[in-house]
Amino acid sequence: MTKPQAKTKTKIQERNSRAILEAGLDVFSAQGFRGATLDQIAEAAGLSKPNLLYYFPSKDAIYLALLEQQLQTWLYPLRAMDPLGDPLAEVMAYVRRKLELSRDFPRESRLFANEILQGAPRLMPEIEGALKRLVEEKSAILTRWMSEGRIARMSPVHLIFAIWAMTQHYADFDVQVRAVLGPGHDPFAEAGSFLEQLFRKLLAP
């Protein structure tokens, strides 16, 4: 009777919802929220606009569903940093995983970049809440490792910022990176060994 619910989805609901989110990711990540249009998303999803609005009540709902859906994936690598592991190995693994995310999910990276660039109007609660707590938790671990002399002493939060900045740069500014490098380069492979070198040197006590 009512609009499709999350529970007990039919095959068609499953397929079309997925197609809409996939199309929305394409369009929102490339144009930002305001720049994207329902017509673009509908066409990319292979649906008519009214049919698209049969599955999601509004443009806003699609966008919010995308942000929510991708946030956990995006934070996972930092969550995975193990307080019991070897400090250098843990940080390097984080850098590597974050760069892999940039390489394999550049649209998701640009989706967040667009949102934050425009003041994070819809993501601010998550940033001030879950993200801030996660950074504080991992900062405490980094600080402990530093005071134990296992990695060099520095601001742990700005270390995390540096990892974010440099890995996401290769996703968000991909066209600039490729244009400046010119043909015959593999940006992500080169970035991998460059960042390996950079952080290994930086973290050495």
Add this chain to the structure above:
Amino acid sequence: MTKPQAKTKTKIQERNSRAILEAGLDVFSAQGFRGATLDQIAEAAGLSKPNLLYYFPSKDAIYLALLEQQLQTWLYPLRAMDPLGDPLAEVMAYVRRKLELSRDFPRESRLFANEILQGAPRLMPEIEGALKRLVEEKSAILTRWMSEGRIARMSPVHLIFAIWAMTQHYADFDVQVRAVLGPGHDPFAEAGSFLEQLFRKLLAP
């Protein structure tokens, strides 16, 4: 008889063109090209929309004028890197100047970030031309310094990318940086000493 030309501007032309570009910078940097509207720009400039279009023929023209106007300022710090100077001091000075640009001109930084995020449709010629040549020129200098053993050996282009990524991060993702740091922090001051430490250690031969 014709529309106002660049040459022999009247006082009013001077004042209104400036107000439009200032307002356009505000709106375009906050909303991106597609998200910005002429009404928003006109209101921010204190002009009516038809009057705004008396000074610039189109939305596109305002946007292009802004990109062009700011590009030189944005590239200047890299241009200023002196091949005859002390390698470490020159690179550190570049980092410092780039961070100052992020601090003092965050709107300009976000304007470019928005443009490149969306595939640099209007800036690609400049990126492939002037910017690429500039990076190649400075990369050659960095490479020479490295082979002379004056700074550590690494990919010079990715070193430049790292400087861009980390300094612009503090402008483009300002709201995230402040939200995660919480109150009682001066992001740019902290970033200054963090980046000083990072690059000094990285560049040490």
Add this chain to the structure above:
DNA sequence: ATTTATCTTGACCGATTGGTCAGGTCGGGC
């Protein structure tokens, strides 16, 4: 086979978009 809930669409709506235009106002030179 018929009912019933799910799925899909063309036509449409008011609001907003970038942009036009005819005509009005203003200020400085004569």
Add this chain to the structure above:
DNA sequence: GCCCGACCTGACCAATCGGTCAAGATAAAT
């Protein structure tokens, strides 16, 4: 005072925006 070009505006336009709706097509359950 008058004139002329620079400056400014209300009214308007076609296109596009996010979203609605009634009715038709399709599939699933009985």
